[in-house]
Amino acid sequence: MHISTLIQLLINGILFGTMYGIAAIGLSLIFGTMQIIFLAQGAMIVLGAYCCYWVFRLLGLDPYVSIIVVVPAFLILGLLFYQGLFRRVAGSGKFPSLLIAFGLMALLENLMSVLWTPNPRAIKAAYSSYGISLWTMTISFTRLMAFCMATLATIGVTLFLKKTIIGKAVRGASENLESAMLVGITPHKVNSITFAVGIGLAGLAGVATATVYPFDPYFGFIFSLKAMIALALGGMGSVAGALMGGILLGGIESFGSYFFGGGWADAIAYVVFLLVLMFKPEGLFVRSSNGD
Amino acid sequence: MASPLLSVTGLNVFYGDAQALWNIGFSIHEGEVFSIIGSNGAGKSTILRTITGLMRPLSGHIEFQGEHIAGRKPASIVERGISLVPEGRGLFSTMTVMENLELGAFTKRSRPGKWDTLKWVFELFPRITTRREQLAGKMSGGEQQMLAIGRALMSRPKLLMLDEPSLGLAPLVVKTVFEIIATLKAEGVTLLLVEQNIHQALKIADRACVIKTGRITMEGTGEQLLQDPEIQKAYMGAMGQG
Amino acid sequence: MATRERGTRENSMKGRKGDGRKALGVILIGTVLACLVPLAADMESSYFVYFLFLVFTYIALAQGWNLVAGYTGQISLGQNAFIGVGAYVTAFLWRGNLGGYFDPLTIFLSGLGASVLAILVGIPLLSKLRGDYFALGTLGLGEILRVVVLQNSSVTGGSSGINLPSGAYAGMAIYYYYGLGLALFATLVVYFITKSRVGLALTAVRDDETAAAASGIYVLKYKVLAFAVGAFITGLCGNLQAYYLFHIDAPNVFGLNWTLYPILFCVLGAAGTLTGPIVGAFVLTAVFEIAKIWLPGIHPIVSGALIILVILFVPNGFLRVRLRRMIGVERGGSFKP
Numbered sequence: 018m019h020i021s022t023l024i025q026l027l028i029n030g031i032l033f034g035t036m037y038g039i040a041a042i043g044l045s046l047i048f049g050t051m052q053i054i055f056l057a058q059g060a061m062i063v064l065g066a067y068c069c070y071w072v073f074r075l076l077g078l079d080p081y082v083s084i085i086v087v088v089p090a091f092l093i094l095g096l097l098f099y100q101g102l103f104r105r106v107a108g109s110g111k112f113p114s115l116l117i118a119f120g121l122m123a124l125l126e127n128l129m130s131v132l133w134t135p136n137p138r139a140i141k142a143a144y145s146s147y148g149i150s151l152w153t154m155t156i157s158f159t160r161l162m163a164f165c166m167a168t169l170a171t172i173g174v175t176l177f178l179k180k181t182i183i184g185k186a187v188r189g190a191s192e193n194l195e196s197a198m199l200v201g202i203t204p205h206k207v208n209s210i211t212f213a214v215g216i217g218l219a220g221l222a223g224v225a226t227a228t229v230y231p232f233d234p235y236f237g238f239i240f241s242l243k244a245m246i247a248l249a250l251g252g253m254g255s256v257a258g259a260l261m262g263g264i265l266l267g268g269i270e271s272f273g274s275y276f277f278g279g280g281w282a283d284a285i286a287y288v289v290f291l292l293v294l295m296f297k298p299e300g301l302f303v304r305s306s307n308g309d
Numbered sequence: 310m311a312s313p314l315l316s317v318t319g320l321n322v323f324y325g326d327a328q329a330l331w332n333i334g335f336s337i338h339e340g341e342v343f344s345i346i347g348s349n350g351a352g353k354s355t356i357l358r359t360i361t362g363l364m365r366p367l368s369g370h371i372e373f374q375g376e377h378i379a380g381r382k383p384a385s386i387v388e389r390g391i392s393l394v395p396e397g398r399g400l401f402s403t404m405t406v407m408e409n410l411e412l413g414a415f416t417k418r419s420r421p422g423k424w425d426t427l428k429w430v431f432e433l434f435p436r437i438t439t440r441r442e443q444l445a446g447k448m449s450g451g452e453q454q455m456l457a458i459g460r461a462l463m464s465r466p467k468l469l470m471l472d473e474p475s476l477g478l479a480p481l482v483v484k485t486v487f488e489i490i491a492t493l494k495a496e497g498v499t500l501l502l503v504e505q506n507i508h509q510a511l512k513i514a515d516r517a518c519v520i521k522t523g524r525i526t527m528e529g530t531g532e533q534l535l536q537d538p539e540i541q542k543a544y545m546g547a548m549g550q551g
Numbered sequence: 552m553a554t555r556e557r558g559t560r561e562n563s564m565k566g567r568k569g570d571g572r573k574a575l576g577v578i579l580i581g582t583v584l585a586c587l588v589p590l591a592a593d594m595e596s597s598y599f600v601y602f603l604f605l606v607f608t609y610i611a612l613a614q615g616w617n618l619v620a621g622y623t624g625q626i627s628l629g630q631n632a633f634i635g636v637g638a639y640v641t642a643f644l645w646r647g648n649l650g651g652y653f654d655p656l657t658i659f660l661s662g663l664g665a666s667v668l669a670i671l672v673g674i675p676l677l678s679k680l681r682g683d684y685f686a687l688g689t690l691g692l693g694e695i696l697r698v699v700v701l702q703n704s705s706v707t708g709g710s711s712g713i714n715l716p717s718g719a720y721a722g723m724a725i726y727y728y729y730g731l732g733l734a735l736f737a738t739l740v741v742y743f744i745t746k747s748r749v750g751l752a753l754t755a756v757r758d759d760e761t762a763a764a765a766s767g768i769y770v771l772k773y774k775v776l777a778f779a780v781g782a783f784i785t786g787l788c789g790n791l792q793a794y795y796l797f798h799i800d801a802p803n804v805f806g807l808n809w810t811l812y813p814i815l816f817c818v819l820g821a822a823g824t825l826t827g828p829i830v831g832a833f834v835l836t837a838v839f840e841i842a843k844i845w846l847p848g849i850h851p852i853v854s855g856a857l858i859i860l861v862i863l864f865v866p867n868g869f870l871r872v873r874l875r876r877m878i879g880v881e882r883g884g885s886f887k888p
Binding site for chain 3: 053054106113119120121123128131238242245284287288
């Protein structure tokens with residue numbers, strides 16, 4: 018076993034794992050304010066991938082350029098989804114929202130399947146198979162770009178949360194909703210913002226996915242699971258934690274794929290997920306106040 | 310006599326099917342300190358939570374500066390100028406002192422003068438000025454209480470409500486807290502105080518009332534209630550409490 | 552104040568529309584009527600018979616979820632796992648000549664297999680207070696099983712699945728009556744459990760888990776029990792599927808529909824009641840069948856949309872009251888967005 022192969026696997030895993038991390042950050046934000054696991058996150062990512070794909074096919078717009086279109090569109094979409102679907106049930110506890118997210122996931126996946134056929138799509142751009150050589154290793158260009166996008170997005174979200182007053186309001190509301198209300202923060206406002214950002218991040222992850230490998234409508238469910246696994250592994254309610262969890266998952270997948278084949282890699286990831294949930298979920302769903 | 314700043318009449322509040330407040334009524338005038346005293350579970354916190362909009366009364370009226378506010382959402386009530394320092398402080402413990410205070414000035418009304426207000430709060434609470442970047446959760450009980458009051462002041466309230474500010478604090482710290490309350494009174498802030506510490510609460514109050522199992526049983530000035538033999542017997546036990 | 556509270560709790564446990572003797576009576580009458588249908592219809596070609604068979608299966612499926620979610624307040628998103636287990640156990644036993652067509656032992660073991668899985672997974676998942684863990688864990692469960700089955704194609708037939716001896720087919724009648732029996736069985740199980748001490752404990756757990764635990768109810772035991780029984784019934788549905796289709800494969804038996812449908816039926820028909828899922832199953836199966844004719848291929852979209860619409864718009868008295876009770880929204884409603 019050549020050491021460079023191992024390092025190559027590691028790097029590939031880390032690079033793409035950051036994308037899971039991005040999806041997980043979105044989940045974490047939504048969870049922080051609305052206390053629901055947004056199951057349809059994966060479906061949103063696939064939708065983002067399709068948008069990127071169609072913009073590429075029909076308008077010839079380079080995927081990386083299309084980020085300028087896709088992400089804002091998804092931010093707005095997130096706002097609309099919140100206002101239309103979740104606002105009404107936001108006060109009724111977790112389960113109505115959970116079920117709506119579930120319904121949305123089923124709806125979107127099948128809608129995309131019907132609209133655009135279940136056949137896998139892939140973006141073949143000039144640089145799709147481009148690799149950067151480093152010693153004896155080849156680093157895929159698209160994966161490297163995905164990594165860059167993820168890193169920038171993480172920095173962006175962190176700055177938003179730490180430096181802007183709205184970001185601070187989001188953090189406050191995530192920790193203690195009642196106190197947030199007492200200083201004049203409206204729950205609906207923070208909910209819609211985190212939802213919008215969460216979906217926007219999903220759009221970004223979608224673009225990354227579209228550039229890195231072929232996708233089909235049913236990826237959504239798997240992606241949601243992967244994002245949740247990343248969140249669980251990360252074990253922290255923080256942005257950095259979600260990213261770390263994604264990277265860890267990317268690593269598990271990368272090595273698992275190589276040694277056991279793609280199918281088993283998935284199974285391993287799911288088993289890890291189940292185990293974490295069963296025996297060490299505290300890291301994932303920690304809420305200091307407003308707990309059960 | 311000028312009309313009261315806050316006027317509560319006929320308030321009935323339920324927790325699910327269980328009634329917590331029966332026909333509560335009182336009024337507070339601008340500039341005064343009004344104390345509500347009573348033992349644990351009597352309903353004191355419920356009154357504050359209802360005024361601030363966290364709970365909705367089944368019936369009754371709450372009028373603030375001539376406007377009906379019962380049943381409105383908390384954000385709009387804070388915007389109108391009522392601020393609550395909740396029981397247990399309710400700080401954002403994973404955020405710094407500075408961030409907590411900043412969030413205190415979230416309302417539209419308080420944003421313009423934010424930095425001036427901040428200066429004022431720092432003058433009132435020099436202890437926390439030096440700890441600006443410290444995490445709120447890592448401070449002592451007394452400091453947290455001061456921060457909580459400071460945060461509530463950031464929204465420039467006309468009426469400041471405090472829910473059991475002395476709870477869980479050492480006697481010396483309690484003394485400091487009440488000194489702060491006295492300072493606020495001197496600065497012209499109208500205060501609604503809910504307390505289990507009878508002696509201090511009545512000493513500082515202009516007017517006060519007693520709550521027992523959800524009903525007001527006594528009303529009067531702070532002095533009157535302090536002297537009342539029933540209160541002395543029921544609540545103060547051995548002399549020299551507080 | 553204490554007396555009033557207690558009175559309220561008692562009221563919440565009895566006399567809710569859809570529960571109780573009256574509901575049972577209606578169900579039994581319906582069963583009798585259903586038994587008469589084969590006398591009038593041609594079993595093999597009648598669409599109505601097929602439709603009823605579908606509905607019976609779905610009723611059983613719905614009641615399985617109902618027991619866990621409606622009565623215990625735990626949202627399971629992984630019923631498909633149990634369908635799959637039931638189907639594959641059936642296939643293995645039959646192909647291995649240890650079981651057979653409508654063989655009681657095979658049937659029982661299909662359900663048992665699902666229950667065992669439920670217990671294994673349920674104990675750690677249900678011991679956490681947050682229902683989200685459970686929901687997510689069950690979601691992952693179906694997926695894990697599906698992948699494992701696909702990977703071991705030598706044993707499980709992978710994505711092409713396993714074929715079963717279709718020569719055993721001897722007419723629609725047995726499916727119809729068995730289906731009816733299964734639906735009745737599932738409904739009765741729910742009825743008797745809820746009327747028993749177990750049911751009382753379950754309702755207490757659902758209404759206020761902390762209070763229930765404080766009263767000495769061994770919360771975990773009852774949650775797992777409900778989950779396992781629900782899984783058993785669902786496993787039986789999987790077994791029936793295997794018998795009906797004479798072919799099972801992972802994409803089908805682990806399909807998301809098996810998870811979606813019971814939720815939909817219960818949510819529309821009021822989870823936490825006895826007749827609710829039955830009504831839901833009837834109405835929605837009819838809707839889906841019509842949709843299949845007029846708008847083929849899109850009915851999974853319809854399911855998803857329906858879940859959303861029902862939860863958003865169905866007024867109080869249906870879902871909201873049940874779910875509020877399920878999740879124990881803080882009385883007095885402190886969160887008002």
